[in-house]
Amino acid sequence: MFTGAQVASHNCASDCWIIISSNVYNVTDFLSQHPGGAAPILKYAGKDASVEFELVHSPNTIRDNLPAEKCLGPVDQSTIERVNVSTQPERNVNDAPALQTVISLDDFDNIAQKTMHPKSYAYYSSAACDLITYSWNRKSFNTIVFRPRVFRNVESLYVSSDRQKATSLIRHIHKLGYQALVITVDAPVSGKREADERIQVQMDTRSEISGAGKGSSGGIGKALSAWISSSLNWEDLHWIRKEWDRKLVVKGIQTFEDAKIAADLGFDGIYISNHGGRQLDTAPPALHVLYEIRRFCPDILTRAEIYIDGGIRRGTDVLKALCLGAKAVGLGCPFMYALSGYGTDGVIKAVEILRDEIETGMRLLGVSKLEDLHVDLLNCYKLEKVTWAGSKI
Numbered sequence: 470m471f472t473g474a475q476v477a478s479h480n481c482a483s484d485c486w487i488i489i490s491s492n493v494y495n496v497t498d499f500l501s502q503h504p505g506g507a508a509p510i511l512k513y514a515g516k517d518a519s520v521e522f523e524l525v526h527s528p529n530t531i532r533d534n535l536p537a538e539k540c541l542g543p544v545d546q547s548t549i550e551r552v553n554v555s556t557q558p559e560r561n562v563n564d565a566p567a568l569q570t571v572i573s574l575d576d577f578d579n580i581a582q583k584t585m586h587p588k589s590y591a592y593y594s595s596a597a598c599d600l601i602t603y604s605w606n607r608k609s610f611n612t613i614v615f616r617p618r619v620f621r622n623v624e625s626l627y628v629s630s631d632r633q634k635a636t637s638l639i640r641h642i643h644k645l646g647y648q649a650l651v652i653t654v655d656a657p658v659s660g661k662r663e664a665d666e667r668i669q670v671q672m673d674t675r676s677e678i679s680g681a682g683k684g685s686s687g688g689i690g691k692a693l694s695a696w697i698s699s700s701l702n703w704e705d706l707h708w709i710r711k712e713w714d715r716k717l718v719v720k721g722i723q724t725f726e727d728a729k730i731a732a733d734l735g736f737d738g739i740y741i742s743n744h745g746g747r748q749l750d751t752a753p754p755a756l757h758v759l760y761e762i763r764r765f766c767p768d769i770l771t772r773a774e775i776y777i778d779g780g781i782r783r784g785t786d787v788l789k790a791l792c793l794g795a796k797a798v799g800l801g802c803p804f805m806y807a808l809s810g811y812g813t814d815g816v817i818k819a820v821e822i823l824r825d826e827i828e829t830g831m832r833l834l835g836v837s838k839l840e841d842l843h844v845d846l847l848n849c850y851k852l853e854k855v856t857w858a859g860s861k862i
C-alpha cells in the first residue's frame with residue numbers, strides 16, 4: 470500500500486503517477502497518448518485525480534486504455550490530500566424530479582442542467598464556437614413541413630368506434646335540425662400535447678405520494694381520444710353520406726390530394742385544418758394547403774366550399790383567407806377563452822371585435838362586398854416560396 474507522500478514524489482512529465490479511485494497509476498507513458506493532451510493529467514501529477522477524472526470519463530476508461538501493469542496498487546486514503554476541483558456549488562442527482570414527470574427528451578436536458586456537476590454538464594452539452602452547426606442540426610428539421618394524409622385506416626375514426634352508436638348519434642343530430650355534419654379526419658389518435666400531459670403527470674405524481682393511483686393517463690386529450698376509432702377511411706363516407714342528406718363537411722384536410730378525393734366524393738365542404746396545431750407537429754399551416762389547392766386543383770374552389778382554421782386572430786387574417794378562396798374561417802381558442810372568461814357576453818364581444826376589424830380592413834382595401842375580395846389584393850411572394858410545389862427530389 471502506497472502513502473500519499475510516496476505518490477507525491479512522482480509529480481513531473483518524466484515520472485508521473487496519479488491516484489484514481491484509491492489506486493495508484495503510472496501514467497508517464499500515457500501522457501503523450503491522452504486525447505485531451507498531457508496538461509490535464511499533469512495538473513494532478515502526484516495527486517488524487519479521482520473527482521475530475523470521474524466527471525468526464527466512463528468507468529472502464531482506465532481498463533481500456535492503460536496496460537494492467539501500470540496500476541501500481543492501492544493507496545492509503547488517510548494519507549492523501551483531497552484536491553478540490555471546483556468552486557461551483559455541488560449539485561445532486563437526487564434533486565431530479567420523479568421520472569414520470571419527464572415527457573420529452575428536452576426535459577432530460579433541463580434536469581441535467583440543474584442536477585449534473587456544472588463541469589460535466591458543460592462537457593456534455595458544449596458544441597463548437599458560435600454553436601451555428603449545433604443549432605442548425607435542430608432547426609433544419611423544422612424547415613421541413615409534413616404533408617399528412619387522412620382517412621387511411623390507422624385504427625382510429627373520429628366518430629365513435631361503435632358504428633351503431635355513431636349512426637344513432639347522426640340520426641339524433643339530424644332530428645335536432647342541424648344543417649351540417651362535420652367529420653374530423655385529422656385526429657385518428659391524439660397528438661402529443663405536452664402541457665396537457667405535463668399537468669396530468671404532475672397531478673398523478675402528487676397523488677402517488679398520498680398512495681393513490683400509479684402512472685399517468687397522459688392528459689385530457691389522450692383520455693378523450695380513447696373512444697375514437699382509428700379505422701375510418703374514405704369508404705366509410707359512403708355510409709355516412711347515406712345517413713346524412715344535408716351539408717357534409719370533412720375537417721382536417723392538409724393536402725391537395727385529399728381535398729380532391731373529398732371533392733370527388735361529393736363533400737359539400739372541405740375544411741382545411743391542422744386542429745389548431747394540436748395533432749401532428751410540423752404539419753402545414755392551413756394557408757399553405759389553401760395555396761397548394763389553388764396551385765394544383767383550383768377547380769375544387771368552385772366544386773366545394775373551402776373553410777380554414779388555425780391561428781386566425783385578426784380581421785385581416787380572415788380577409789387574407791377569403792381572398793385566397795376560402796368561403797369561411799374558423800376560430801377555436803379565442804372563442805373558448807372569451808367564453809370561459811365572460812360567458813356569452815365574451816363570445817359576442819369577440820365577434821364584434823372581429824367584425825369591426827374585418828369591416829375596417831375591407832374599407833382600407835377599397836372593397837365594400839365580400840364577393841369583391843380576390844387574390845390580386847394580396848402579395849403572396851413569401852407564401853409561394855414555402856408552399857409545397859411538387860417533389861423535385
Ligand SMILES: Cc1cc2nc3c(=O)[nH]c(=O)nc-3n(C[C@H](O)[C@H](O)[C@H](O)COP(=O)(O)O)c2cc1C
Pocket residue numbers: 653720742743744745746747778779780781799800801802803805
Ligand atoms: C380545447 C380544444 C378542443 C378541440 N376539440 C376539437 C374536437 O373535438 N374536434 C375537432 O374537430 N377539433 C377540435 N379542436 C380544434 C378546433 O376545432 C380548431 O380546428 C382549432 O382550434 C383552430 O385553431 P385555433 O384555436 O388556432 O383557432 C379543438 C381545439 C381546442 C383548442
